[in-house]
Amino acid sequence: MKRYTRVLTIAGSDSGGGAGIQADIKTISACGCFGTSAITALTAQNTLGVTDIHPVPVQTIEAQIRAVLDDIGTDAVKLGMLHSVEVIECVANLLVEYQISNIVLDPVMVATSGDKLIQDEAIAALQETLFPIVRLITPNIPEAEIISGKTITDKVQLGETAEQLARRFHLSVLAKGGHLDDEHLEDILYDYELSQSQSFTNRRVATRNTHGTGCTLSSALASFLARGYSIAESADKAISYVATAIDTGAGYRFGEGHGPVHHFHAFWK
Numbered sequence: 001m002k003r004y005t006r007v008l009t010i011a012g013s014d015s016g017g018g019a020g021i022q023a024d025i026k027t028i029s030a031c032g033c034f035g036t037s038a039i040t041a042l043t044a045q046n047t048l049g050v051t052d053i054h055p056v057p058v059q060t061i062e063a064q065i066r067a068v069l070d071d072i073g074t075d076a077v078k079l080g081m082l083h084s085v086e087v088i089e090c091v092a093n094l095l096v097e098y099q100i101s102n103i104v105l106d107p108v109m110v111a112t113s114g115d116k117l118i119q120d121e122a123i124a125a126l127q128e129t130l131f132p133i134v135r136l137i138t139p140n141i142p143e144a145e146i147i148s149g150k151t152i153t154d155k156v157q158l159g160e161t162a163e164q165l166a167r168r169f170h171l172s173v174l175a176k177g178g179h180l181d182d183e184h185l186e187d188i189l190y191d192y193e194l195s196q197s198q199s200f201t202n203r204r205v206a207t208r209n210t211h212g213t214g215c216t217l218s219s220a221l222a223s224f225l226a227r228g229y230s231i232a233e234s235a236d237k238a239i240s241y242v243a244t245a246i247d248t249g250a251g252y253r254f255g256e257g258h259g260p261v262h263h264f265h266a267f268w269k
Contacts, residue, residue, distance in 0.1 A: 004034035005226050008068055009219060010061075010091055011080025012041040012053075018260030019212030024078060024219040026263035031223035031241065036072055038064035040080070040087055047211060047255030055083055058090050065091070069098045076226035078219050079134075081108035083118060085125045092129040102225050105134045106218035109143045123147075131169045136231060138218045139165075140176045155186050159197060162190040172231050174221070176214070185243075189235045198232055202243040207250035209259035216261055217242045 007028045014020035021037050028035035040061055044052035068074065077100050082088045095103060107126060109118055123146060131137070141152050148161050155177055162175040170192060177186040187200045220238035229237065242261065248269060249262035262269070 005032065005223075006036060006072060006074045007033045007076045007078060007219070007222050007226050008036045008038065008065070008074040009078045009080065009222075010038045010040060010065065010082070011078070011215065012043055012083075013039050014212070015042075015044055016046040016211075016255070016260075018047070018254075018258075019215045020080065023212040023215040023260065023263065024080070027216045027219035027241075028078075028223050030263050030266060031220050031227075031238075033075075033223045033226055036068045036074065038068065041083060047257035047259050049257070055087075058086050061087060062090055062094060065094050069094075069100075074100065074226075076102040076104065076222040078222040079103065079105045079130070080215060080218070081106075081118070082126070082130075083122065085121050088122060088125040088129055092133060095133055101133075101135065102222070103134045103136075104218050104222040104225065105130060105137045106214050107137055107139050107143050107147070108214065109146055127169070131171060134171050135225070136172045136174060136221060137165075137169075138174045138176060138214065138221065140214065144175050155188065155199070158186075159188045159190075159199070162188050163197060166190040166192040174217075174235055176217070187235075187239055189232065191231045193231060196232070198235070200236065200239045202239065205246050205250050207246065208257070209249045209252065209254065209261060210246060211258040211260050213242060213246065213261060216245065216263065 009024035012020045014022050025035040042054040144161050158175050162173040166173045172192045174189045185202045185204050189198045220241045221234050224234035224237045245261035248265035
């Protein structure tokens with residue numbers, strides 16, 4: 001019998017379909033894996049913003065994760081926004097219990113406006129409870145600044161911070177450079193397992209359809225890691241996938257605000 005490559009995403013739901021669990025499942029599917037999920041929060045949102053959030057009780061989050069892992073199992077886990085210390089500790093304990101090692105964490109901390117999305121206590125819990133069991137984190141510049149306590153104004157500092165975080169927390173770091181004003185987008189990977197740094201450069205696309213790019217990238221990374229690729233290979237494939245998804249999605253009108261990327265660009269346009 002054939003066997004699916006499985007990826008479990010633990011994150012919030014986006015009713016608009018561009019980010020969160022919905023973007024994760026689309027990405028995981030497009031990258032050749034079978035997606036399962038545990039929803040941490042329900043949101044009412046569209047391309048213009050979020051109008052309501054309903055946190056899922058911790059016991060229900062735990063029940064979802066156990067239901068998936070007891071029967072289906074997984075080859076990798078993608079972690080999205082975990083809104084409280086209790087949720088973070090619950091998820092961490094379960095991943096340790098089930099001995100999951102292929103974990104990608106998108107440390108969602110800062111909104112596009114620059115406002116923090118989670119409390120300082122939750123940020124500390126991420127570092128103390130989840131970082132020790134995670135294989136790869138994917139911070140953008142504001143998030144990398146919060147974790148490191150340093151200001152990042154150029155790609156040199158971005159690379160230095162990626163290496164410093166990797167060595168400090170004993171994990172690999174893909175630092176996203178989208179907040180820099182350079183003509184091209186540059187993401188920098190520090191592969192902790194090989195003690196190597198690598199940069200990935202793509203042209204910057206003039207589009208407002210960039211909602212969910214962080215969710216999409218981290219889900220693609222988890223998918224390629226689940227399929228057996230190395231960290232560097234997974235980063236290369238995931239970044240290329242997202243770049244093409246942004247480029248293809250730029251030609252669509254979707255809602256009145258920030259639309260999604262085109263997750264299924266390889267299948268239809």
